[in-house]
Amino acid sequence: MQFTRLRLLGFKSFVDPTELVIAPGLTGVVGPNGCGKSNLLEALRWVMGENRPSAMRGGGMEDVIFAGAATRPARNYAEVTLHLDNSQRLAPAGFNDADNLEIVRRITRDAGSAYKANGKEARARDIQMLFADASTGAHSPALVRQGQISELINAKPKARRRILEEAAGISGLYQRRHEAELKLRATESNLERVDDVLEALR
Numbered sequence: 434m435q436f437t438r439l440r441l442l443g444f445k446s447f448v449d450p451t452e453l454v455i456a457p458g459l460t461g462v463v464g465p466n467g468c469g470k471s472n473l474l475e476a477l478r479w480v481m482g483e484n485r486p487s488a489m490r491g492g493g494m495e496d497v498i499f500a501g502a503a504t505r506p507a508r509n510y511a512e513v514t515l516h517l518d519n520s521q522r523l524a525p526a527g528f529n530d531a532d533n534l535e536i537v538r539r540i541t542r543d544a545g546s547a548y549k550a551n552g553k554e555a556r557a558r559d560i561q562m563l564f565a566d567a568s569t570g571a572h573s574p575a576l577v578r579q580g581q582i583s584e585l586i587n588a589k590p591k592a593r594r595r596i597l598e599e600a601a602g603i604s605g606l607y608q609r610r611h612e613a614e615l616k617l618r619a620t621e622s623n624l625e626r627v628d629d630v631l632e633a634l635r
């Protein structure tokens with residue numbers, strides 16, 4: 434699936450609706466200091482489900498909402514929309530009903546984040562999984578932020594392994610394994626309680 438368009442509204446410095454066409458071959462964004470290049474990349478991570486405020490260079494997730502400027506009041510919400518070309522129908526079940534896939538994430542002050550996929554409400558986990566399975570996602574090494582290359586050079590082997598796993602497209606499987614382990618532990622503890630009850634009845 435190819436990203437085709439990114440639309441920002443009230444996200445960080447992009448207070449007015451702003452659209453970036455992601456044409457094939459686009460590999461970087463250049464511009465003067467402070468013009469919003471990193472904010473664009475963060476919008477892309479954010480709409481794919483990033484939930485660590487630190488990855489957005491903020492203290493809390495609401496810091497992504499336009500905070501106001503000398504001539505503009507602050508906004509109450511931020512919204513990022515990502516369009517993907519799904520003409521090859523590679524999206525997973527539940528997202529695969531059209532040639533274009535539109536993912537929207539919106540955050541409203543004091544009300545948190547909500548996602549939509551092709552107009553229907555979607556769970557954060559399903560959106561994150563959609564991109565993890567497509568070997569991209571909020572933590573994708575394909576999105577290179579400032580300082581990341583030197584971090585990579587100095588990274589510990591475990592961190593480097595994560596990057597290779599992401600590139601190999603297996604990070605979605607790790608998430609599923611983690612969830613399966615949690616369920617297994619809960620089931621084990623339920624079984625222990627059943628044993629206790631049975632013991633008490635003997």
Ligand code: ATP
Nearest residue numbers: 445446466467468469470471472496497498499500
């Ligand atoms: P550099 O080349 O220096 O790294 P850049 O082009 O990557 O710069 P960004 O870091 O993306 O620029 O943008 C920084 C600008 O975004 C700053 O002017 C900052 O004030 C503004 N900004 C960040 N968060 C918000 C917010 N919530 N509301 C309004 N403006 C914001």
